Amino acid sequence: MNLQSPISAGGRIFKLYAGRLEKLGIFTLEDMLLHLPTRYEDYSVVSKIGEVQAGETVTVQGKVIEAKNQYLRSARIKTIQKVIISDDTGNIELIWFNQPFLIKSILVGSVISASGRIDKSPRTKSIKAPAFEILQQSQNQSIHTGRLIPVYPETKGITSKWLRRQIYNLLEQYLDELVEYLPEELINENDFMQYSRAIKEIHFPKDMDTANRAKNRLAFDELLLLQLAANKRRTAWKSKKITKSFKVQENEEEIDKLIESLPFRLTSSQLVAITELKNDLSSQTSMNRLLQGDVGSGKTIVAAVAMYITFLNGYQSVLMAPTEILATQHFKTISSFLSKFGVKTSLITRSNKLETENFDILIGTHAVLSEKINFSNLGFIAIDEQQRFGVAQRGTIRQKSENAHLLTMTATPIPRTVALTMYGDLDLSYLKEMPKGRIRIKTWLVPPEKRNAAYEWIRKKIIDTDSQVFIVCPFIEESESLQTIKAAKNEYERLTRDIFPDLKIGLLHGKLKAAEKNKVLNQFRKGEFDILVATPVVEVGIDIPNATIMMIEASERFGLSQLHQMRGRVGRGEKESYCLLFTDNDYAQNSRRLKGMETLYSGAELAELDLKLRGSGNMYGTSQHGLPNLKAANFSDTQLLQKAKKEAEKLFPELNNYPKLLEKINEITIEAVSPD
Ligand code: ADP
Ligand code: MG
Numbered sequence: 001m002n003l004q005s006p007i008s009a010g011g012r013i014f015k016l017y018a019g020r021l022e023k024l025g026i027f028t029l030e031d032m033l034l035h036l037p038t039r040y041e042d043y044s045v046v047s048k049i050g051e052v053q054a055g056e057t058v059t060v061q062g063k064v065i066e067a068k069n070q071y072l073r074s075a076r077i078k079t080i081q082k083v084i085i086s087d088d089t090g091n092i093e094l095i096w097f098n099q100p101f102l103i104k105s106i107l108v109g110s111v112i113s114a115s116g117r118i119d120k121s122p123r124t125k126s127i128k129a130p131a132f133e134i135l136q137q138s139q140n141q142s143i144h145t146g147r148l149i150p151v152y153p154e155t156k157g158i159t160s161k162w163l164r165r166q167i168y169n170l171l172e173q174y175l176d177e178l179v180e181y182l183p184e185e186l187i188n189e190n191d192f193m194q195y196s197r198a199i200k201e202i203h204f205p206k207d208m209d210t211a212n213r214a215k216n217r218l219a220f221d222e223l224l225l226l227q228l229a230a231n232k233r234r235t236a237w238k239s240k241k242i243t244k245s246f247k248v249q250e251n252e253e254e255i256d257k258l259i260e261s262l263p264f265r266l267t268s269s270q271l272v273a274i275t276e277l278k279n280d281l282s283s284q285t286s287m288n289r290l291l292q293g294d295v296g297s298g299k300t301i302v303a304a305v306a307m308y309i310t311f312l313n314g315y316q317s318v319l320m321a322p323t324e325i326l327a328t329q330h331f332k333t334i335s336s337f338l339s340k341f342g343v344k345t346s347l348i349t350r351s352n353k354l355e356t357e358n359f360d361i362l363i364g365t366h367a368v369l370s371e372k373i374n375f376s377n378l379g380f381i382a383i384d385e386q387q388r389f390g391v392a393q394r395g396t397i398r399q400k401s402e403n404a405h406l407l408t409m410t411a412t413p414i415p416r417t418v419a420l421t422m423y424g425d426l427d428l429s430y431l432k433e434m435p436k437g438r439i440r441i442k443t444w445l446v447p448p449e450k451r452n453a454a455y456e457w458i459r460k461k462i463i464d465t466d467s468q469v470f471i472v473c474p475f476i477e478e479s480e481s482l483q484t485i486k487a488a489k490n491e492y493e494r495l496t497r498d499i500f501p502d503l504k505i506g507l508l509h510g511k512l513k514a515a516e517k518n519k520v521l522n523q524f525r526k527g528e529f530d531i532l533v534a535t536p537v538v539e540v541g542i543d544i545p546n547a548t549i550m551m552i553e554a555s556e557r558f559g560l561s562q563l564h565q566m567r568g569r570v571g572r573g574e575k576e577s578y579c580l581l582f583t584d585n586d587y588a589q590n591s592r593r594l595k596g597m598e599t600l601y602s603g604a605e606l607a608e609l610d611l612k613l614r615g616s617g618n619m620y621g622t623s624q625h626g627l628p629n630l631k632a633a634n635f636s637d638t639q640l641l642q643k644a645k646k647e648a649e650k651l652f653p654e655l656n657n658y659p660k661l662l663e664k665i666n667e668i669t670i671e672a673v674s675p676d
Contacts, residue, residue: 003030003177014166023155033170033178033199035163036218036631037150040211043115043131044147050089052118052125059115059145060127061135062087067106085112092118093126111135113145131161143168148205167203175200181660182221186647193217202632216640219633223421223644228661229668230424231652237288237425244379244403246313248282258308258341262301269433270298276429277306280405281380287405290386290423292413293431294603295568296438299409302431303382304334306407311343311360315379315404319363320397322388324349324514325521329543330384331363348373351514369396382407411565413603415611418635421645432604440601441550441571443579445594448587454580455499458549462503462530467548467575469531471495472566474554474584485509485535491553492533500531508534536566545573555581556590560606563597611636 001009007022008015010029026032043059052058062085070080081096083106094114096102106112116130133144143164150167152160178196180187187194193201198217205211248255255278259266266274273291280287293299307317319334321327331347338345338361348354348364354373362368362375366389378401383389386408398406408426419428446454461467473488492507506529508520524532525544532547536558550570555563563581571577581594596609633640655662 001029003028003033003174005029007032017158020155020157024153024158029170029174032163032167033174033203034631035152035167036202036215037152039151040148040205040208041115041131041151042208043145043149044207046113048089049085049087049092049125052092054118054120054125057115057117059113060085060087060092061111061113061145062092064106064108064110064112065091067103067108069100069103083112085114090125093124094130094132095126095128097129106134113142115145115149143204148208148211150203164203171200171203179660181658181664182224183651183658183661186651190220190643190647192220195221215632218631219637219640220644222630222633223641224648225665225668226421227424227644227648228652228655228665230422231648232655232665234425238285240285240403244286244315244405245284246281246309246315246379248278248309251309251312254312254341255305255309258305258337261340262337264435266301267298267431267433267435269293269431270302273302273429273431274305276427277302277407278309280427281306281309286403287380287407287427288425289407289427289429291407291409291429291431293409293411294413294434295411295565296572297411297431297434299384299411299431300330300333301337302429303384303407303409304337306380306405307334307361307382308338308341308343310380310405311338313379315377316359316375317361317380317382318368318375318378318397318400319361319382319384320368320389320393321363321365321384324351324365325517325542326384327363327365328352328518334361334363349514366393369393369400375400378404380405380407382409384409386410387412411568411603413561413607415604415608415635418611421635421641430604432602439571439574439576441567441577441579443567443581443597445555445581445583445591445598448583451582454551454582458551458580459500459503461549461578465548465575466527466546468524468527468529468544468546469549469551470547470566470569471531471533472550472552473533473535474557485511488533488535495531495533503530505529505531505533508532510535536562542569543572544569546575548573548575548577549580550578551580551582553582554584555594556583556586560593560596560610561603563594564603564606567597 006028007026008018014021021032024035026035045059046061047058049060049062052060064083065086066082066084068082070082072078072080077097079098079100081099081102083094084091085094112132112134114127114130114132116127119126119128131144131149133142135142144161150160150164152163154160154163175196178199180195182192182195186192193213195217198214201210201214202218205214277287277289280289291299291302303319307319310317319330321330327347327349331345335345343360344358345361345363346354346356346359348362348367348370350365350367354362357374357376362373381397381401381404383397383406387410414422458469462469471491473491488507488509492505496505506520506524508517512520520532521542521544523529524547527546547570550567552558552563552566558566567579570579579597581597583590583594593610593613596606600606600609635641651658651661655665
């Protein structure tokens with residue numbers, strides 16, 4: 001057994017808890033060592049019992065002189081556990097509630113260490129519910145008390161206390177396996193801690209200063225490895241032999257005809273992006289480009305132009321979208337633009353089977369990945385809302401054609417600093433401009449006391465101006481969980497019964513079958529509902545021009561970029577549009593961040609603000625963003641990012657000189673746009 005062994009191989013208890021540990025992202029023993037504390041409790045000073053004062057938080061150590069259960073006739077507190085410990089300066093009582101089993105393990109005569117707050121009303125000195133551990137004779141190092149105590153991300157059934165013990169044991173056993181992989185000079189020049197020491201100190205630091213140094217080393221490693229991995233992918237991509245270079249110059253006239261035929265004039269950002277795409281398509285290496293742009297900035301048509309060029313050169317294209325709704329929408333738009341030029345477009349989703357493989361463009365959900373589909377001649381791949389797909393799915397579509405051009409699209413704005421580290425291997429295009437004539441969506445953060453007034457205002461808007469309203473319910477867990485759906489159902493019932501009994505309300509959530517979902521959406525589109533209550537699924541892609549009010553519950557749970565994307569669901573027609581943000585309970589605490597929505601209207605600016613106010617940990621905490629969860633590093637630490645970039649450049653081409661480092665780089669599977 002070694003650190004790479006799966007967690008279940010680590011012993012009976014690990015096997016039993018494997019499922020829970022996976023929830024924390026712990027799959028191997030090494031992952032467990034890399035499960036880093038979020039903070040520390042300072043129990044570092046061991047106090048003499050005689051000297052402690054009421055109200056202080058302390059650690060005391062002493063011999064158990066009495067340990068007993070006391071039984072009460074109370075509904076809530078059935079038993080009290082009382083343990084008295086003593087050192088050479090005095091006695092103190094440790095008290096727990098309803099944990100009678102404790103008394104079995106705390107034996108009179110043993111020595112225990114306990115940390116907590118000294119009670120304020122002392123006849124006798126006592127600590128309620130202290131953290132404690134029984135010190136073995138041989139063990140002079142305490143784990144849970146008498147030091148800086150690591151506090152970890154927990155999940156149901158896995159406590160910090162348990163993790164602390166297991167990690168401590170693993171470190172005892174495997175510390176030697178944590179070999180240094182950074183070059184010696186780099187470590188010396190930057191005065192970094194050695195790798196194994198950093199891992200040890202981040203869990204059980206001597207003092208805060210050491211903890212910070214350990215964290216700094218590990219944060220640097222993370223950023224360096226990401227950077228090196230991106231450099232490596234870039235080189236690999238560029239070295240591929242490419243045959244599909246298109247003769248774009250010969251197509252110019254036809255491209256212009258397409259652009260002229262559109263029902264709108266392209267923005268200059270769109271034109272720039274199209275030029276960039278044309279260059280890629282005609283070059284000797286295949287395109288590997290990320291097209292970023294706010295919701296509504298018009299990314300689809302940019303991709304459609306590239307697909308048309310692909311068609312003109314005799315190749316097929318495929319466009320993969322994350323939801324059936326979105327795929328269907330793309331199919332309608334793209335075929336309306338291209339069919340008059342003889343381009344055959346097909347749609348494949350779960351409810352729409354493919355009838356013929358005689359297509360030029362195939363649009364669909366991940367159904368496009370099906371083995372049954374034979375592309376005769378795939379030249380261009382576009383992935384919409386790429387962050388919604390897993391690495392595996394993106395990999396599979398790549399395999400459909402090794403050297404097809406690849407365009408990924410996202411509305412998630414990624415701050416520049418982050419993009420340079422994460423996406424160092426990609427070329428970036430950014431649509432910074434919105435099509436003309438888009439109206440600003442008036443946005444308000446509504447204080448809790450104005451909720452009823454807001455409902456009245458909404459009712460009036462619906463009745464007077466025939467508007468339609470989205471009400472988005474809180475997002476409870478990362479993916480659309482049953483809990484989230486339940487919240488939406490409850491809200492739907494509450495609104496129907498208590499708030500808007502006179503209005504027509506629909507309900508939309510991710511667990512509805514595609515056909516039902518479409519039905520609800522069509523009803524809403526036709527005006528059969530005034531209000532659509534929805535889970536955050538509305539974030540992507542739904543286009544209903546008559547919907548002019550977006551109301552979002554518990555908005556503090558969303559990142560600003562997500563809020564911005566949801567806001568983009570309204571303001572699609574001519575009418576004045578509004579976005580109302582409600583909070584659950586932390587109004588004051590979140591108002592500064594959320595108020596940003598009232599004045600900022602660009603996704604990129606909102607992303608920067610979120611990064612500043614919440615840090616990247618939160619911003620990219622959910623996998624929806626498609627960025628890896630950093631453990632030690634933070635994307636807002638520009639200084640360390642710079643350092644990592646500089647060192648990566650020094651190391652890069654000669655990676656073979658550092659086999660251990662290379663091994664680490666290869667372990668990285670980037671959850672971002674990693675095409676291979
Ligand atoms: P997104 O970038 O969010 O994917 P879409 O490509 O779906 O945006 O475009 C949003 C809407 O704007 C669509 O109805 C599209 O036809 C329209 N659109 C795209 N470009 C322009 C433009 N230059 N002027 C006006 N409308 C445009
Ligand atoms: Mg789009």
